[in-house]
Amino acid sequence: xxxxxxxxxxxxxxxxxxxxxxxxxxxxxxxxxxxxxxGPSGAGKTTLLNLLxxxxxPDEGTISVDGxxxxxxxxTKQFASKVGIIRQQFDxxxxxxxxxxVLAGRLKDWSFFKSMLSLVIPQEKNLAxxxxxxxxLSNKVFEKAMNLSGGEQQRVALARIxxxxxxxxxxxxxxxxxDPARAEDILYMLTKLAAEEQQTLIASLHSVSYAKKYxxxxxxxxxxxxxxxxxxxxxxxxxLSSLYYLEEDKRHE
Amino acid sequence: MxxxxxxxxxxxxxxxxxxxxxxxxxxxxxxGGISTLVxxxxxxxxxxxxxxxxxxxxxxxxxxxxxxxxxxxxxxVIAFIFGILASGILASSPFGTWLSFGVFRGxxxxxxxxHELIWAWLFxxxxxxxPFAAIFALAIAYGGALGRVFADILKxxxxxxxxxxxxxxxxxxxxxxxxxxxxxxxxxxxxxxYRFECALRSSAIMSFVGLGGLGYQIQLSLSELRYNExxxxxxxxxxxxxxxxxxxxxxxxxxxKPNKSxxxxxxxxxxxxxSLIVATWLYMFVAENxxxxxxxxxxxxxxxxxxxASLLGIGETNPAFLxxxxxxxxxxxxYETLMISIIAIGFSSxxxxxxxxxxxxxxxxxxxxxxxxxxxxxVFGMIRCIYIFSxxxxxxxxxxxxxxxxxxxxxAGALALAFHNxxxxxxxxxxxxxxxxxxxVRNLASSGATSSQLLLYGVLPSVLPKFITYxxxxxxxxxxxxxxxxxxxxxxxxxxxxxxxxxxxxxDVTLILICYLLLVGMVDLxxxxxxxxxx
Numbered sequence: 001x002x003x004x005x006x007x008x009x010x011x012x013x014x015x016x017x018x019x020x021x022x023x024x025x026x027x028x029x030x031x032x033x034x035x036x037x038x039g040p041s042g043a044g045k046t047t048l049l050n051l052l053x054x055x056x057x058p059d060e061g062t063i064s065v066d067g068x069x070x071x072x073x074x075x076t077k078q079f080a081s082k083v084g085i086i087r088q089q090f091d092x093x094x095x096x097x098x099x100x101x102v103l104a105g106r107l108k109d110w111s112f113f114k115s116m117l118s119l120v121i122p123q124e125k126n127l128a129x130x131x132x133x134x135x136x137l138s139n140k141v142f143e144k145a146m147n148l149s150g151g152e153q154q155r156v157a158l159a160r161i162x163x164x165x166x167x168x169x170x171x172x173x174x175x176x177x178x179d180p181a182r183a184e185d186i187l188y189m190l191t192k193l194a195a196e197e198q199q200t201l202i203a204s205l206h207s208v209s210y211a212k213k214y215x216x217x218x219x220x221x222x223x224x225x226x227x228x229x230x231x232x233x234x235x236x237x238x239x240l241s242s243l244y245y246l247e248e249d250k251r252h253e
Numbered sequence: 254m255x256x257x258x259x260x261x262x263x264x265x266x267x268x269x270x271x272x273x274x275x276x277x278x279x280x281x282x283x284x285g286g287i288s289t290l291v292x293x294x295x296x297x298x299x300x301x302x303x304x305x306x307x308x309x310x311x312x313x314x315x316x317x318x319x320x321x322x323x324x325x326x327x328x329x330v331i332a333f334i335f336g337i338l339a340s341g342i343l344a345s346s347p348f349g350t351w352l353s354f355g356v357f358r359g360x361x362x363x364x365x366x367x368h369e370l371i372w373a374w375l376f377x378x379x380x381x382x383x384p385f386a387a388i389f390a391l392a393i394a395y396g397g398a399l400g401r402v403f404a405d406i407l408k409x410x411x412x413x414x415x416x417x418x419x420x421x422x423x424x425x426x427x428x429x430x431x432x433x434x435x436x437x438x439x440x441x442x443x444x445x446x447y448r449f450e451c452a453l454r455s456s457a458i459m460s461f462v463g464l465g466g467l468g469y470q471i472q473l474s475l476s477e478l479r480y481n482e483x484x485x486x487x488x489x490x491x492x493x494x495x496x497x498x499x500x501x502x503x504x505x506x507x508x509x510k511p512n513k514s515x516x517x518x519x520x521x522x523x524x525x526x527x528s529l530i531v532a533t534w535l536y537m538f539v540a541e542n543x544x545x546x547x548x549x550x551x552x553x554x555x556x557x558x559x560x561x562a563s564l565l566g567i568g569e570t571n572p573a574f575l576x577x578x579x580x581x582x583x584x585x586x587x588y589e590t591l592m593i594s595i596i597a598i599g600f601s602s603x604x605x606x607x608x609x610x611x612x613x614x615x616x617x618x619x620x621x622x623x624x625x626x627x628x629x630x631x632v633f634g635m636i637r638c639i640y641i642f643s644x645x646x647x648x649x650x651x652x653x654x655x656x657x658x659x660x661x662x663x664x665a666g667a668l669a670l671a672f673h674n675x676x677x678x679x680x681x682x683x684x685x686x687x688x689x690x691x692x693x694v695r696n697l698a699s700s701g702a703t704s705s706q707l708l709l710y711g712v713l714p715s716v717l718p719k720f721i722t723y724x725x726x727x728x729x730x731x732x733x734x735x736x737x738x739x740x741x742x743x744x745x746x747x748x749x750x751x752x753x754x755x756x757x758x759x760x761d762v763t764l765i766l767i768c769y770l771l772l773v774g775m776v777d778l779x780x781x782x783x784x785x786x787x788x
Contacts (some may be wrong), residue, residue, distance in 0.1 A: 053420060080422025091417040096435040108422025115427050157417075164421050200270050
């Protein structure tokens with residue numbers, strides 16, 4: 001059924017100058033899937049996520065989101081209830097208090113005056129406090145975001161996504177700047193929340209072991225193409241070493 | 254020789270050349286110039302502290318403060334709106350970007366290109382003598398300057414959080430509220446505070462178009478040769494400027510640090526600022542009886558229209574800006590104005606270079622040159638006091654004093670500008686030395702360099718490019734002010750502007766303003782080019 005498909009990618013090509021970041025890539029993502037994107041640097045992971053997030057346009061090919069072609073989403077507000085994004089860091093306004101950073105997830109539904117008023121008297125405060133509670137930050141509601149640690153900031157970004165309530169969440173290197181313990185913590189939370197909210201989750205990751213541990217499906221990209229696309233348990237050491245090894249080889253040519 | 258050294262050499266040659274514009278031989282001093290100077294200097298130490306003078310000084314202090322606050326509060330509104338429009342952050346189409354960069358930046362540039370005193374004079378000519386002439390003049394000139402910087406600050410906000418807001422579906426205005434404004438608030442505030450300090454000095458010289466305040470009293474006492482009183486008012490002005498300077502630097506320090514308590518310096522400052530603004534406007538409407546509605550009366554409108562028509566030369570058979578002779582004269586005066594500005598920046602740079610090292614805190618502590626002398630702190634304190642003194646007194650006031658000693662002319666104007674900018678350059682450059690990375694210096698010291706060798710090899714090479722940047726930046730400011738010191742007879746376009754205004758030769762005024770804008774634009778381009786060479 002088409003309605004069960006979150007993303008359908010058909011022959012996507014994206015070219016930067018001389019370099020093909022993606023070449024004729026086709027993919028189908030069902031609703032509720034959790035997918036890890038892996039592959040060496042420059043393989044096209046970020047390009048793919050940016051295409052899905054509608055922040056860049058493909059040079060060739062089409063994307064449909066929830067059964068509807070990308071270009072039919074006229075406003076960013078409309079698109080924001082379909083797809084939400086978390087980047088590796090820097091997503092927050094440091095000078096703003098945590099609660100407002102979280103409530104920014106509601107801006108798509110708020111009028112200008114409501115959003116202005118909210119900066120003085122937080123609107124729908126319970127929603128934000130609830131979300132912060134779920135990510136374990138209920139004690140930092142009125143802290144300035146810049147005074148939080150990297151892991152805590154990433155949890156605030158999660159809380160924002162929670163109240164934005166998109167149907168799919170894209171995460172671009174969500175744990176790249178965190179130490180291993182914090183990284184596992186964030187990934188655990190990210191996948192758990194996505195499951196609770198029945199969201200589709202696509203995350204790009206550097207670490208293969210995290211990908212295998214927290215995600216059901218793994219898509220490996222190399223030189224802008226799908227290298228393999230398998231359920232997590234079928235990904236073998238041989239496949240992985242050839243994924244990363246061949247790239248090294250090419251560089252020496 | 255590399256590009257940078259060539260530039261240094263080039264700048265020095267230009268300065269030497271500009272000195273040739275001064276007529277050294279004809280005698281620069283007034284007949285009684287020296288004795289006037291001695292009298293003036295003596296009375297520094299005996300300011301008039303009689304009750305009546307002090308009372309007057311306090312009243313004038315309030316007036317100066319009130320005009321500055323009123324002017325800067327309107328300027329902030331202008332800067333906020335135009336700054337946002339000119340930053341391009343709201344633009345979503347190529348046309349919008351063109352509009353924000355071409356049109357709004359242009360408007361801001363025009364507003365700030367013309368000195369506030371010129372604006373004031375034009376307003377007085379158009380609507381008559383009213384506090385609003387000064388307030389609007391300050392508002393326009395400072396609105397332009399602040400707006401331009403606001404636009405740049407807004408444009409430099411990191412992209413990532415903004416993109417994140419965009420992807421969570423926030424509209425342009427919501428992104429402004431939740432992204433740009435909170436991210437830049439403390440920067441905008443620090444810059445506004447810095448500009449407020451400048452506005453105080455500008456407010457003091459509004460006396461020149463006939464408005465009260467400390468400048469007015471200084472002018473009055475000077476004309477009656479009561480130097481002791483002059484210094485009383487001067488010290489009041491210096492203390493006022495210094496107090497605001499301290500307030501703003503304290504605030505800047507606090508803004509950078511996180512603070513949780515409710516009763517902190519930032520909140521107290523905010524309350525103080527708001528009460529000051531409210532008090533000022535109440536005073537303007539109640540005590541000064543400045544009625545904003547009479548300002549927009551039919552009579553004033555007709556008057557203003559007539560004034561603009563005569564500026565444009567409507568009905569004039571031979572407007573000055575169409576006559577070759579007038580152009581020739583105006584271009585000669587522009588050249589003279591340019592020379593004044595170069596001599597001025599040259600003198601203030603020399604003064605700064607001679608004093609800056611002992612004026613740096615790390616030199617006084619002995620960490621810079623690794624030599625500690627008992628007198629270091631004494632010299633440090635003295636030079637810093639001179640800096641404050643020199644920069645708190647506006648150029649025009651310096652010029653008023655100097656024309657009592659020197660004959661009016663290029664040198665008098667240049668010295669007035671140099672005295673004021675010496676203090677500013679000194680302060681900025683001393684901060685550069687204080688921020689210097691000291692590790693290379695330590696390294697040199699461990700290979701046996703003496704203190705003076707440390708300065709030559711370790712300190713100067715790393716601070717000079719920054720000094721030059723500041724010097725060029727101040728030159729841009731000086732060229733705008735050169736016209737103002739001309740008002741008291743210090744030559745150049747300013748002197749002619751004053752004469753043409755008082756003879757009602759309005760098309761001459763237009764021509765002078767055209768030349769002035771061209772000159773300002775040219776200097777901006779030159780200075781930007783040089784600064785790019787240094788990078």
